[in-house]
Amino acid sequence: MPVPEVATLAELNEMVDRWDLEDEGRRIRSRPRTIGEYFAVEQPQLKPLPVEPFETDRWFTPQVDRYGQITVRTNRYPVPVRLIGKTLRVLLHASELVVFNDGREVARHERLSTQGGSRLVLDHYLEALVRKPGAFPGSTALEQARSAGRFTPVHDDWWDAARAAHGDKEGTKALIQVLLLARHMSHEHVVAGLAVALRAGVLTADAVALEARKIADGDVPDQPMPSPPPEPGAVGPARATVTFLAD
Incomplete structure (x- = not known):
């Protein structure tokens, strides 16, 4: 076959x-x-399955390198950059691995089947990238997020508009602040908030957060999820209502 x-x-x-x-x-x-x-x-x-679980997982204790990664069985996996230099406990399953720090789960990844491979998660590097926004556009973590569908065309369009309005550095910082919203809001609601803010020409992370919360709470039931995304630069009048936040 x-x-x-x-x-x-x-x-x-x-x-x-x-x-x-x-x-x-x-x-x-x-x-x-x-x-x-x-x-x-x-x-x-047939005989019944055994009641006792048969544990096949293995524990490892790798140290986080200066790039915010750990190495398990020749492959590298990311953890939050705040853990650089720490020794963590990793439970390796057949299809995934779970990373713990002081008994708390800090990362979970699908296990790589290659040798010498690496997987990056954009979210783990946001605190570092907000201090060095110039490293964001060409980062491997960004490209992997695009490939995985986590960084959508709507993100790109909003980012283009934000850089045009605020300059490359401040526009990229604003985008990274938007990406941080996904830590306590659903990915779908953040993307929908980006689309509403883009159509209204409101290019701040606060505005995106507010619109995403309104969509999550059902305050804008007539607002569909963004499909297809707006054309880059096509920011014009929109029926959506955007509330401006005071600085």
Whole structure:
């Protein structure tokens, strides 16, 4: 059979589960029953699964390097930059790893199946990038966020408008402040708030936060989620109401 093309191990597992269900209705050659019907007869004869869990995970204690990354089994994973220099505990599962600091979970990643690979999470670097916004546009974390769909065309359009209005440095800082909103608001609501603020020409993180909260609370029920995103620079009159926050 052709090798499946998937982006993640979780996607492959979902495909395998779907194939198993579909296979239950298949007949082998001229046999009178399907695979699912034969299994229904056989299943009562099988021994039950063991009650005790069989632990296959492994613990590691890597140190966070100066780039805010830890190395586990040759692969590098990000953690919040505030943990640079600390030794953390990592529980490595078959398909993911969980990172703990002082008993609290600080990061969770899908396990990389390569050797010498790396995964970056843009959110973990925002505190550093807000101090050095010039490093943001060409960062690997930004490109990975784009590829994963977390940094959308709406983000790009709002960022372009903010840089045009405030300059590259201040416009990028404003965008990073918007990205920080996702720590306590849903990604979908932040993107919708960006779209409303962009259409109204309001290019501050405070305005985006307010619009996102209004959408989350249902205060603007007629406002759809942004699809498709507005054209870059196409900022004009909008029906949405934007409340300005005092400095």
